[in-house]
Amino acid sequence: MQLLYGGLAFGAVAAVAACGSTSSSSTAASSGQSQPAGTASPASSSSAITISAKSVAGVGTVLVNGQGQTMYMLTTEKGGKITCTDDNGCTKVWPDTELPKGATAATAGSGIQASLLGTVKNDAGELYVTYNGWPLYTFSGDKGAGQANGEGITGFGGTWYVLSTSGNPVTSSQSQTGTSTGGGGGYGY
Numbered sequence: 001m002q003l004l005y006g007g008l009a010f011g012a013v014a015a016v017a018a019c020g021s022t023s024s025s026s027t028a029a030s031s032g033q034s035q036p037a038g039t040a041s042p043a044s045s046s047s048a049i050t051i052s053a054k055s056v057a058g059v060g061t062v063l064v065n066g067q068g069q070t071m072y073m074l075t076t077e078k079g080g081k082i083t084c085t086d087d088n089g090c091t092k093v094w095p096d097t098e099l100p101k102g103a104t105a106a107t108a109g110s111g112i113q114a115s116l117l118g119t120v121k122n123d124a125g126e127l128y129v130t131y132n133g134w135p136l137y138t139f140s141g142d143k144g145a146g147q148a149n150g151e152g153i154t155g156f157g158g159t160w161y162v163l164s165t166s167g168n169p170v171t172s173s174q175s176q177t178g179t180s181t182g183g184g185g186g187y188g189y
Contacts, residue, residue: 048103049129051136053111053165059148061111062162062170063131065097065138068145073134073169076158080120080130083157084137090156094137097129116167132167 050066063071072094076083084090099106099119106129108114118130129136139150139160151170153160161169 048099048106049097050107050109051112051117051129051131052109054146056146056148056162059151059162059170061165062148063112063136063165064145065136066109069138070142070146070148070150070162071097071131071136072139072150072160073131073136073163074156074158074160075169076156077135079133080118080135082120082122082128082135084135085122088156091137093140094150094156094160095140097136097138099127099129103127111165113165113167131163134163134167134169136163 051071052064052066053061054064054068055061056064056070059070065071074084074094084094084096086092097106104127105119106117108117112131116132118133119127120130120135121127137160139153141149148162150160151162161171164170
């Protein structure tokens with residue numbers, strides 16, 4: 001997951017996503033063994049992941065991780081139903097937000113309603129961060145903090161949106177719907 005985040009061209013992202021994961025375990029909804037893109041390494045992470053709010057051009061004030069990367073949700077995952085997995089290639093494009101081993105909760109940063117932060121377990125028992133019931137992801141097409149290139153993309157069975165601090169999808173911003181479907185262009189889902 002981290003390799004794709006670091007600067008491969010979008011075409012390479014699409015090609016790798018189509019191939020499937022080599023690091024997935026035997027469960028359909030498991031995450032890779034490494035930390036999600038943009039989080040602390042396992043050796044230095046005894047605390048939970050921090051989720052904060054930040055103003056991002058084109059989408060307003062939305063959720064970001066500790067590195068300022070925009071967080072996304074998938075419309076098919078309301079209530080913590082995990083459908084974006086290593087096995088279907090989704091987490092290659094949309095890295096998940098898995099809690100470090102031993103952590104049981106994310107930390108509410110500036111602008112976040114702590115009562116909306118939660119977790120959901122996948123089939124392997126690994127904990128993922130949720131906000132208002134939505135599992136959280138970053139996007140491999142965001143090459144740094146303050147970007148929201150994944151907003152409105154349709155793929156992996158639903159549409160990807162950023163989340164407002166009230167926990168609702170932001171759907172009225174610049175949309176890229178249609179750039180990810182079909183055989184040749186976009187992100188190739």
